[in-house]
Structure formats: structure tokens, C-alpha cells
Amino acid sequence: MGxxxxxxxxxxxxxxxxxxxRRTLADFLREDLALTGTKLGCEQGVCGACTVLxxxxxxxxxxxxxxxxxGASVTTVEGxxxxxxxxxxxxxxxxxxxxxCGYCTPGVLMTTRALLDTLSSPSENEIREALSGNICRCTxxxxxxEAVKELxxxxx
Amino acid sequence: xxxxxxxxxxxxxxxxxxxVLAEAGSGAKVLAGGQSLVPLMNLRLAAPEHLVDLNGVGSxxxxxxxxxxxxxxAMARQSTLERSTLVEELVPALAxxxxxxGHFQVRNRGTVGGSLAHADPTAELPMILLAAGGRVTVxxxxxxxxxxxxxxxxxxxxTTAIEPDEILTEAWFPRLEGAAGWSFQEVARxxxxxALVAAATxxxxxxxxxxxxxxxxxxxxxRPVRAAAAEELITGEAPSAALAEHAADAVRGELSPTGDxxxxxxxxxxxxxxxxxxxxxxxAQRAQxxx
Ligand SMILES: Cc1cc2nc3c(=O)[nH]c(=O)nc-3n(C[C@@H](O)[C@H](O)[C@H](O)COP(=O)(O)OP(=O)(O)OC[C@H]3O[C@@H](n4cnc5c(N)ncnc54)[C@H](O)[C@@H]3O)c2cc1C
Ligand code: FES
Ligand code: FES
Numbered sequence: 001m002g003x004x005x006x007x008x009x010x011x012x013x014x015x016x017x018x019x020x021x022r023r024t025l026a027d028f029l030r031e032d033l034a035l036t037g038t039k040l041g042c043e044q045g046v047c048g049a050c051t052v053l054x055x056x057x058x059x060x061x062x063x064x065x066x067x068x069x070x071g072a073s074v075t076t077v078e079g080x081x082x083x084x085x086x087x088x089x090x091x092x093x094x095x096x097x098x099x100x101c102g103y104c105t106p107g108v109l110m111t112t113r114a115l116l117d118t119l120s121s122p123s124e125n126e127i128r129e130a131l132s133g134n135i136c137r138c139t140x141x142x143x144x145x146e147a148v149k150e151l152x153x154x155x156x
Numbered sequence: 157x158x159x160x161x162x163x164x165x166x167x168x169x170x171x172x173x174x175x176v177l178a179e180a181g182s183g184a185k186v187l188a189g190g191q192s193l194v195p196l197m198n199l200r201l202a203a204p205e206h207l208v209d210l211n212g213v214g215s216x217x218x219x220x221x222x223x224x225x226x227x228x229x230a231m232a233r234q235s236t237l238e239r240s241t242l243v244e245e246l247v248p249a250l251a252x253x254x255x256x257x258g259h260f261q262v263r264n265r266g267t268v269g270g271s272l273a274h275a276d277p278t279a280e281l282p283m284i285l286l287a288a289g290g291r292v293t294v295x296x297x298x299x300x301x302x303x304x305x306x307x308x309x310x311x312x313x314x315t316t317a318i319e320p321d322e323i324l325t326e327a328w329f330p331r332l333e334g335a336a337g338w339s340f341q342e343v344a345r346x347x348x349x350x351a352l353v354a355a356a357t358x359x360x361x362x363x364x365x366x367x368x369x370x371x372x373x374x375x376x377x378x379r380p381v382r383a384a385a386a387e388e389l390i391t392g393e394a395p396s397a398a399l400a401e402h403a404a405d406a407v408r409g410e411l412s413p414t415g416d417x418x419x420x421x422x423x424x425x426x427x428x429x430x431x432x433x434x435x436x437x438x439x440a441q442r443a444q445x446x447x
Pocket of ligand 2: 046048
């Protein structure tokens, strides 16, 4: 069960790796590329902490093998902001108390990114529906929804 | 947490996939969306020796009108069903039911074939296939392609008629035509959770009476089932709220679901009755509106 050489694009830059097929994309990002923004909660698809964008679509990185991302483009929370400053998404979460411990936040941000990429002005129902696959143990979701609503208003 | 080691193949065509699967033997498994298989592997409840990844087999993702119905390639994503105008037009229940599978991040990867092959007893898609009277095509290198009817596909908990060397290539759903209406109803603990109980109905009218009715349920047995006694009871009758209630009682009478940590047997039976009542009323209304 040899290792496979893979090449993909992560946050706009080429990333190479030599991985066992059983290496999940989440572990590859965190341990081989040291991109520890992506979090692991359940490793069975339920909690959403590991959500990243694969070719623009929100997916669970704990349920994908790194070999499957060969040739693909992956965006993680580290890829949101172009500089040291927060991007608009991160700033809205910060301003609206959309996080407390922050463990769920990278997954929530990537889900929000995917939502706003498909629907420019989602209703509160659509926001809650989209975020239903991201579990947060701290905030009670109120601040998260407020943050997304603010972004929606800003874009409209 | 890591899955056990395995060999990985990423064939680019169906022929190649069938060949690899045949050679790899019984320790091999097909990898589709991975939304059921990979959790099992991460928990080491499954430890396949060889994964044959179908994600590179582009020909398996097609959705097209075919033979008076809708043919859906096994690798079509569940999220595609929600957005496809063809699905909405030909088999609207399918588009509607698909939106109840997990969360959108899960549906972005999860496939139609994977859901049918995995055969979770609470899964939406095998129940819709049964309600619609559809079929699947499965194929092996040794024996070629064969059709499996919906009522023959699921054989028990997570068990199907698909042999280890076979790949489910396509699902086919007959088009809903004429004075017929459908309904899909589901109760789950939380939004995005697996269903506790789900029901799908099709009601076909002949004038003012029910020509035939299908009542399919998930979450009440080891596989999706039809409530035959209730179907018979309403055939030939004029649809009404009282008739739907009558059928709901018959459903409660003919089911004996097993209870588990999520819901007791009594609760599942009660919910099944309630959902069938609602689903029959809605399907009859749609049939009347469409006729
Ligand atoms: C958080 C979460 C919530 C979920 N909620 C629901 C829900 O509410 N309802 C529901 O129905 N499902 C639910 N699921 C599971 C669903 O998302 C899966 O997509 C589906 O059960 C399996 O499809 P897959 O494409 O992911 O298959 P995989 O996980 O890749 O495979 C599943 C099984 O089917 C076999 N298989 C796959 N494709 C084929 C094929 N073409 N031919 C032969 N064998 C094949 C595999 O070998 C494996 O044994 C949920 C999953 C998660 C993670
Ligand atoms: S860690 Fe991937 S969904 Fe929980
Ligand atoms: S902020 Fe702590 S889990 Fe969401």
C-alpha cells in the first residue's frame, strides 16, 4: 500500500504531497501542510468543523481522502483573507460576536463563504438552513446568524 | 483517528472500474461520495482492503429523460437532484426528498447510487425508488448488466441485491403522469438528521375515485416497505380527509417497527400513521389539481 504523489492547489498556491491513500484531506491540510485552521470535531461528517471548499463547493474534509483532491483547488480558512487583516467575512463575525471559543468558526466561515457565493442575499431561513450542518457549542448561533445577515445587507 | 490501510484505485472508465473490482476480490469496495463509507472507515467499523473510486468515471453522472422516465447516473450528486429542472419536471418527489438528506455540504458529495447501494433503512432515496416503482441497473465484468426492480433491491439492514463485483450504474424512475399526485413527508430529530420515519405516496385518480395508490415508508422496518393493506383500503374510494385517516389507522395496524435509542416502536408507528395521513391528503390534492 504505497504512498501516492499528489499535487493540488491550496489557497491559490501549488501544494505537493506524498500520502498514504488513507490520509484524509483534513489530516493532509493540518499535518502535512501545517494549515491547522481547519478543525476536526467528529470525523464522521456531522459537526462541520472540517468544512473546506473543494473546487468552490463546501465539503467535509474529514470524509475525503487527500488522494481524491489530486488536481483540485482547495480553499481553507487561511485562504479567506488576502493579507494579515481580516476579510469582510471574518470581520463581520468578530463584530457580531459570531464566535466564542472559535473551534467551529473555520467551518462556519467556509460554509458562509459557499452560501454567499451561491445566494447573494439569502433570507434568514436560508442562512439557518445552510448553517444547520455546522455545530457550535458556544454561541447559541444568534451572533453567527447576525454576522451573516450583516454581510448580506452589505452585499445587497 | 485513521482508517485502516487500503489499496486505492481511481479508474477513468466504467470498464476499468469493473475490471479492477473483479480482480480485487471480496475485500474491495466501491467509493462514491464517501459520506457513509468514510465515516464507517474512520470509526473502523469498515476496513475495506481496496477502494475503487468512481469519482473519475464521468460517464456515471448523467441525468436524462429516458424510456418514459428519468435515468440518473449513479454518481450524480444528491445536490444536483435539488437543482435539476428535469428532475423537478419528471419526478418531483425525488427533488424534494433529496433536500432532506443531511446537510448541503454532505449532499455536495453524496451520490444517488451510493444512497441506493448503502440502503440505510431510514434513507429517503430507496423509499422514493420503491414508491415510484423504479429500478436500477447493476453491472459486473463477469456477467454484464442486469436490472433490479425497486422492490427487489433492498434485502435488509444495509443489504442489497448488488453483488460484491457489481457496480450500480444507473437508477431509473418512471415519470409521474396523468391525474396522479405525490407527497413526501418526514420527521427527524433535528434538521439534517436521518429520518425517524419518512413516507412517500403516489395517488392516481380515475374520475373522482382512487384508481391506485402507493404508500411507501422508511424507518419502520429493516428496509423501505409498502403499506399494502392501506393501499388496498383506499383504492376505488373517493379521496377525503376521513379516508386518509382511515388509511393512517390501517398503517398503524399493519406495522411493527423495532424501537431503538432514537424512537420507540410505538412512537414510530404513531408517526408513520400521521405522516401517511398527511401524505395521502397532499397527494390526492395534487392529483386533483393536475387532472
Ligand atoms: C451528517 C450526515 C447526515 C446524513 N444524513 C442522511 C439522511 O438524512 N438520509 C440519507 O439517506 N443519508 C444520509 N447521510 C448519508 C448520505 O449522505 C450518503 O451520501 C449515502 O448514504 C451514501 O452515498 P455516498 O455516495 O456517499 O456513498 P459512499 O459512502 O461512497 O458508499 C456507501 C456504500 O455504498 C457502496 N456504493 C456506493 N456507490 C456504489 C455503486 N455505484 N455501486 C455499488 N456500490 C456502491 C459503497 O461501496 C459503500 O458500501 C448522511 C451522511 C452524513 C455524513
Ligand atoms: S470533523 Fe468533519 S464533519 Fe466533524
Ligand atoms: S464558538 Fe465555540 S463551538 Fe462555536
